[in-house]
Amino acid sequence: MADSTFLDSTELVLNMGPQHPSTHGVLRVILKLDGEKILGTECVIGYLHRGVEKIGENRTYQMFAPYVDRTDYVAAVSNGLGYCLAVEKLLNVEAPPRAQVVRVILTELNRIASHLVWLGTHCLDIGAITPLFYTFREREMIMNIYEKYCGARLTTHAFRIGGLQYELYDGFEEDCREFCDWFLPRVDEYEQLLTGNRILVARMTNVGVLNAEDCKAYGVTGPMLRAAGVKWDLRKAQPYSGYEQYDFEIPTGVNGDTYDRYLVRMEEMRQSVRIIRQALDRIPDGPIMAKVPKVMKPPVGEVYVSIEAPKGELGYFIVSDGSTQPYRVRIRPPSFVNLQALDKMARGALVADVVAIIGTIDIVLGEVDR
């Protein structure tokens, strides 16, 4: 951007402002165009910055947990899982087996919900309006399960440090099994509508290509990395909360373009259903909360724990100074790091492709800005 002159008449600077239906939140992208071709992009973020990390230094560990839900508000349960795992590691406790299995069920339901939001909004940006209604209909069933379990649909605060607070309600297993049975044929329905669709294929293949080396160089993780061909998932590489007991596959792509990411996320939804069914078969009896003190004062130290959130590697770096409040809470957001690669992916593409690329990175501005 620094080598443009003011009077250069072939280049146009266009502002895709924070108020825009396709930027998935308050994201501002400044495009430098030559006709319709992109010469460079610049992301301006910070419109949703709420100072969550500063707030973390002023609340106790338990009080901070609801704030964490509101960073990636679409996948709030995953955020809660990451934070609870990080504080539990500092306190050197482990959640009991029953709590771990229920955590896996709720987190995988959340992964499906997050991917459904992605699918609906991404296809809406590209121009297909119908999938949005279908995906949100399925998401309603997940929201109902959450509401019956913990009282909230979106920002759930479902987990507590040390385990769970609420026991499963009567009918939880039936609801989850009903959802899984209803959902798998629906994924086939979406595929029937979208996967071979000529318009979708034309708008998605070779758009936003990011190969494996670039992914690693830019620190991109999650479905974007897997679509580039790297078979890596934190649930398999560094399992947490009992994931090593479940049998599931890691879908990968070949080219690292938007179409491959679409296929990877569709397959991930199916694998999540597989994990949920296995977990439902093996919910053990027992306590749901480990022995944690009411006033939590972890010993002086620091820890970095990361999980495979639906969008990538979500990490929590917590520094404790021995008091009831953390000294520093750092949230390593996958969307923030993945969004850096937008410039690399968008150069040489057309304006319409920028919308597809922003959609395929699957950003949530709450997480980018915190």
Place this chain on the structure above:
Amino acid sequence: MATTSWESELTQSLSAQFGDKIVEFCSYLGQNFLIARPEAVIPVIEWLKTEAGFDYLVDITAVDYPERPERFELIYILYSFGRNERIRIKTSIPDGYRPVSATLVHPTANWLEREVFDMFGIEFEGHPDLRRILMPEEWQGHPLRKDYSILQQDQAWVRENLGIESAQ
């Protein structure tokens, strides 16, 4: 911090390469980290990338300890796909010190260092585009420093841009 020591063939190769530039190898709760002198951080990161396969920079962050003479602790977290291992590099720097940017070694560092600059005021030498990323461009003050109160705002900016006199 009740650390234990960390010994492995990686630490031995690092000691052989960098000698006393690396102050200590520690481990806490099973997570390994090393404490390096500020000028040695980028060479260590580069060596780890080329020789040891740590090709993914996970995070760069800082912690503010105002009572220490070397006020900020810069933390780099690296991961190796091949080894499935994650390590941390920590260094302590005083206020006003300009560490070398890691963007030449890992392009990920671009926005991560911009955020550290925005929140703490640590300027990185050699960064291609060092400006604020989350706060507005003209904001004065670095919010995550410990002497910046949680209710503090840049009143001049608020008055000029929002047109209100903030009650905080």
